[in-house]
Amino acid sequence: MVDLSSLRDAILDGDAAAAATAASAALAGGASPLELVERAIGPAMDEVGRLFEEGEYFVPELLVSARATKQVFELIRPLLAQAGVASRGRVVLGTVQGDQHDIGKNLVAAMLEGGGFEVVDLGVDVPPSRLVAAVAERQPDIVGLSALLTTTMPAMAQAVKALADAGLRERVRVMVGGAPVTQAFAESIGADAFGANANAAVDAARRLVISPG
Numbered sequence: 680m681v682d683l684s685s686l687r688d689a690i691l692d693g694d695a696a697a698a699a700t701a702a703s704a705a706l707a708g709g710a711s712p713l714e715l716v717e718r719a720i721g722p723a724m725d726e727v728g729r730l731f732e733e734g735e736y737f738v739p740e741l742l743v744s745a746r747a748t749k750q751v752f753e754l755i756r757p758l759l760a761q762a763g764v765a766s767r768g769r770v771v772l773g774t775v776q777g778d779q780h781d782i783g784k785n786l787v788a789a790m791l792e793g794g795g796f797e798v799v800d801l802g803v804d805v806p807p808s809r810l811v812a813a814v815a816e817r818q819p820d821i822v823g824l825s826a827l828l829t830t831t832m833p834a835m836a837q838a839v840k841a842l843a844d845a846g847l848r849e850r851v852r853v854m855v856g857g858a859p860v861t862q863a864f865a866e867s868i869g870a871d872a873f874g875a876n877a878n879a880a881v882d883a884a885r886r887l888v889i890s891p892g
């Protein structure tokens with residue numbers, strides 16, 4: 680098994696150039712793009728979150744780590760897309776209105792792509808109107824919504840309601856996630872699935888396309 684500790688360390692140090700170099704070396708050494716996400720990027724960002732909570736890291740450290748992660752995603756995204764055979768389905772994904780957190784969403788996007796899904800990433804701070812327009816235009820099988828703030832969880836409910844008001848709710852399955860989100864909350868807003876992490880997101884997406892509705 681390829682040693683991914685230098686990639687993990689580079690992300691923790693927020694060193695984007697070192698992260699890209701370590702990622703390239705790991706890929707050349709036989710690691711798969713998915714392994715990089717599961718064994719290095721995910722654990723490193725969990726650790727960054729923990730260090731922030733404990734007061735050891737502050738916002739600047741968070742941002743440089745997030746940037747290093749993005750650099751690695753640039754490198755592995757085309758490979759992840761190749762790895763997924765025929766598309767299992769299309770997912771429109773975004774962080775809800777008022778919320779700028781995208782590290783977890785980006786991990787979910789990468790894992791979904793690695794799992795064979797086509798992902799349309801709407802980015803962060805997505806208002807219901809933009810979500811509705813994207814669903815109407817791109818006709819996804821699944822909508823994935825992320826929220827990291829308790830104050831933006833209601834925006835998830837508003838997004839689901841906006842889909843219903845636009846007559847699109849019956850056409851898509853909705854899955855939700857993010858640190859404050861729970862299965863009970865997902866059910867309370869009428870979402871079809873909840874995923875606690877990026878692996879669970881892929882499992883949920885697979886279930887939703889097998890039994891859509």
Ligand code: B12
Pocket residue numbers: 721724725727728729731732738741742745777778779780781782783784786787823824825826827828829830854855856857858859873874875876877878879880883
């Ligand atoms: C990084 C971070 C930031 C960065 C975000 C950078 C970026 N580009 O994302 C910055 C510095 C910008 C930031 C800003 C703020 N933050 Co902040 N932030 C965090 C932090 C430390 C880590 C979040 C993270 O990336 N975790 C790592 C990823 C991998 O985990 P994740 O996001 O949970 O995602 C996983 C799962 O939840 C799931 N998932 C996620 N999305 C989805 C979607 C679907 C569909 C599915 C199925 C699954 C799924 O899979 C992911 C992968 O496993 C958390 C603390 C924490 N430990 O969670 C605080 C935290 C979320 N932030 C917090 C706060 C308060 C803020 C600010 C309001 C601070 C301020 N006063 O300005 C602002 C808000 C800005 C805004 N409007 O959004 C609070 C929220 C408190 C609350 N109860 O609401 C937290 C919990 C910190 C704290 N303890 O106080 N933050």
